[in-house]
Amino acid sequence: MPVPEAYAVQVARDVNTLLAKVSGYLKPEDLPLLVSAFMFSAACHKDQARKSGEPYITHPLAVADILADHHLDAQAIAAAFLHDTMEDTGVSKLELIDKFGKPIAELVDGLSKLEKLEFQSKEQAQAENFRKMLMAMARDVRVILVKLADRLHNMRTLDAMREDKQKRIAAETLEIYAPIANRIGLHAIYQELEDWSFRYLHPMRYEVLHKALKAARGNRREVVGKILESIRHKLVDARIEATVYGREKHLASIYRKMQEKHLSFSEVLDIYGFRVIVQDVPTCYLVLGHLHALYKPRPGMFKDYIAIPKPNGYQSLHTALSGPYGTPIEVQIRTQDMHKVAQSGVASHWMYKSGDDGVSDVQQKTHQWLQSLLEIQSMSGDSVEFLEHIKVDLFPGEVYVFTPKGKILTLPQGSTAVDFAYAVHSDIGNRCIAARINYDLMPLRSVLKTGDQVEIVTAAHAKPNPNWLNFVVTGKARSHIRHFIKTMRYEEAVQLGERMLSQAVRALMNHAVEIPPEAWERYLRENAPSRRDEILADTGLGKRLGVVVAQRLLTLAGLLAEGEARPGPILIRGTEGVAVQFSRCCNPIPGDPIIGLIKQGQGLVIHTHDCPQVVGRHGRIDPDKLLEVEWDVPPGKLFDVQIKVLAIHERGVLAQIAAAISEAGANIENVRMDNDAEGDRYTEISFTVQVENRQHLARVMQTLRSLETVVRIHRLKTGH
Incomplete structure (x- = not known):
């Protein structure tokens, strides 16, 4: 599309204005690079126009002008001219390296979307593009400075877009780009992005x-x-x-x-x-x-x-x-x-080369944040999860807390002792067991306030608790906990799979047999690409049935005996971790007759034998999905069970019942009261108590029945 003469005159005038602006702070030898980058970009975009009808080159020129206002260096301004050439005109990274050098090509590449890859959804594509940009930003902060200038000019000219696109771009700006501008201290850009977003989201x-x-x-x-x-x-x-x-x-x-x-x-x-x-x-x-x-x-x-x-x-x-x-x-x-x-903010590094402490401090803080992005990226499973972690840390609102040595840590509003532990060091977070807040021992889920002094108590063999995900708020804490759970789940699944496979082999052969390495090699070739640990983990997580794997391995080894025996029961100790789960629909405890249900991706789920979840429509259990299991619990292991008590509504009744539960040797994990149950005369109290087994629960219930205030008591099974 030929450029109209009026536009050509205006573009030439704008280029001269920009060159005059940067001449005030750049070296004279930098100017030819900018002229060359502009001419190359103008040639690449010569047949393209914006939605407003203006020649496309007016956009890179405006982005470069915004960066010149912040006194960005020549490489960044050249990258602003070139920022859409890879994505929109088919110019390769190698061509940019050849013409303008590697640093400028890296900046442009960091700003270019992953258009050629296939994604399952728009959300995944968006998240992967953000991850690419933020990783490039962690290597060179100028990537995000160019991107923010690009987004600012797009918001200033959003009138030309359809209304649905205006709202989508405005929402994305408000959710991601404005908070990033705020996070790196570009306050003027942050405010303008917020105002434009508000204008298009709520006209x-x-x-x-x-x-x-x-x-x-x-x-x-x-x-x-x-x-x-x-x-x-x-x-x-x-x-x-x-x-x-x-x-x-x-x-x-x-x-x-x-x-x-x-x-x-x-x-x-x-x-x-x-x-x-x-x-x-x-x-x-x-x-x-x-x-x-x-x-x-x-x-x-x-x-x-x-x-x-x-x-x-x-x-x-x-x-x-x-x-x-x-x-x-x-x-x-x-x-x-x-x-x-x-x-x-961080752009003051280029604007004011005074070497004062304020500027060096903002550089250091920004560098620390960028390094935390790299750490979160290494812990995150995929781009969507990574973006979710980053969003948490982008929104404003901080609390300022002190370490025992007087160092100040800044955390997002609502942060807990666990967030603090991970902010100190990931190893401290992984091993924390308790916290002292202002010298008082407090739960790890305690929300911190500005001015709190926090000391974390650790133990060498402690590990993250999956329940922490219910209350931590920082991206660093969430990514580390999730990474640990995934790793722990995999390792435990391998161990469980090995046990299940050994028991299946023993049952099929009527004695213990070691599978020879040659049989394993042949089996892995049949299931390529796989490793032995992956097969065992799949068995533990229910993606493969142990008896099927055992049969094939024994067949490949030439060891399978005539006839077929069902595998013996798997022993449940209650210490297996996340690879074995106790179903919440029936809350089994030792002493209950149980059955194991293999659920894909969840491993072995333990139910009571009469739980509706495992009983088919005609009262029969589907044998293909079930494994025989038995309790083998070591002394002292406690299990959660729910009981419901109907008691006379009078003063001190809760304290009386709680004391009786404690006397029976059980812990109260949770309690909920309903004072309106069956009129004003009674109160209904639901307890989650921790007991060793069914006999222990019977003693607790017998103790409660002996109280005059207790009218009725029964064990609560959600599925019934």
């Missing part, structure tokens, strides 16, 4: 709020002016040099506050904030004192992000004051260097 609400904000500017101009003047006079009187200005909060932020606090727009009074920029850190605290003398501070609203910076390196003092007419005022106080980092 009516955006329009109403936009008009209301416009009207409020005039109404509140006098109040804002008065506050600004008061602050400036106060600081001049105190002989403090400072720049003071008001800033209007962005629409998405105002809308979020209205939602969270259930307010109307007229009730959101603090749509204006104020910022004070000073020369050094001591002056920040001096200004804070003078502002608190000028206007009353609002209790509990002060935050010191200078002493404890945010994870993205952001530093400021935040305080909230009651201004004239009770108007709430939010003020940020920071140094000039802090302001640079607050505006540009």
Whole structure:
């Protein structure tokens, strides 16, 4: 498609403007690279147009211009010109390496989608593309800087897209790209991405709020002016040099506050904030004192992000004051260097080469986060799971907690002691058994608050508990626990499969027989590509029946005796782990007659012999899916069982029943009460108690029946 003359003139003007902009901070020898990258991109995209009708080259040019505003280096700006060439024009990575060098080609490759691979769903394709981009970002942070500039320009020009695409792209931006911009400290880009997303996801609400904000500017101009003047006079009187200005909060932020606090727009009074920029850190605290003398501070609203910076390196003092007419005022106080980092985050590394501690600190924090991405990636089973872990860590809201040595760790809101343990080190997380929070022994699921001091107690032979997944919130903790469970499940499945295979062989041959290596080799060739451990794991997880595997191995070894015997029972000890599960539909305990049901992907599931889950329509058990099992439980092993007690509704009845259960030597794991059962005279209490076996349960129930307050008691089986 030939480029219209008007567009060609505009593009030429924009290129010259961009080159003039970068000349202010790049070396003269860098400019030919940018001209070459632009010319190559223009040639590649010459027959392409955007949805708006503009020549496609206007998009790479706009992305490069956004990066130039952040003083990105020549390689990043060249990559911005070229970022769509691999994906949209068929240019190969080798061709880019040949023309522009490996670093630029790697940046462009990190930004290109995996179009040629086949995925099972759009979600999987999206997740795999994010994983590729984030892994490239972990190697070179400029990948995400180019991507954010690309997304920002796309959001600015989203009007040309269909409404359904607008909403899909806006939702993706709000869910992934805006939080990433916030996480690496690109505050201005974060706010603009949020506002554009809000505009396209909720167009009516955006329009109403936009008009209301416009009207409020005039109404509140006098109040804002008065506050600004008061602050400036106060600081001049105190002989403090400072720049003071008001800033209007962005629409998405105002809308979020209205939602969270259930307010109307007229009730959101603090749509204006104020910022004070000073020369050094001591002056920040001096200004804070003078502002608190000028206007009353609002209790509990002060935050010191200078002493404890945010994870993205952001530093400021935040305080909230009651201004004239009770108007709430939010003020940020920071140094000039802090302001640079607050505006540009990790990009300040390129913008301000001053070598100050603030910039090096934000680089270090970003590097630590990028390394955590690599660690989570190595633990995640697939791209969808990886993206799920990453999303958790992207959303704002932090708590600041202390190690026993006084080191500060930043964790997401809602983090628990287990999240803290994994944040310290993955080995600490894997081996933690308890936590001391502010010197008190507390459960591992305890939610941490800012200021808590946390000490983790570990044990050499401890291992992660699958139940931790119900309460941990950080991506690192979730990925490590899931990885351990998968590994543990595999190892235990191998061990169970070996036992099941040995018992099947013994039953078929009437004595123990060792399968010769040659038989195993032939069997593995028949089931290629497989390893011995995989066959055993499949047997333990129910993907293969032990008796079938045993028969084939014995046949290949020439050892199968005439006639066929059923395998003997598998002994259930209650210590097998996740490869053997006790069904919740009937809650079997030692002493109950049991049967083993092979379930694909779950291993061996133990049921009571009369459980409806294993009994067919005509009362017969399907023999092909069942294995004979018997209890062989060591002393001291406890099993959960549910009982329901109907008791007279009177004061202290729960304490009386709980004491009786304890006297009978059982632990109470959970309790639930219903005071309205059978009228007001009775209360129904459901207990989950831990007992050794059926006889132990009988003693507990007998003890409870002897209580005068107990009317009725029975064991609860969910399936019945």
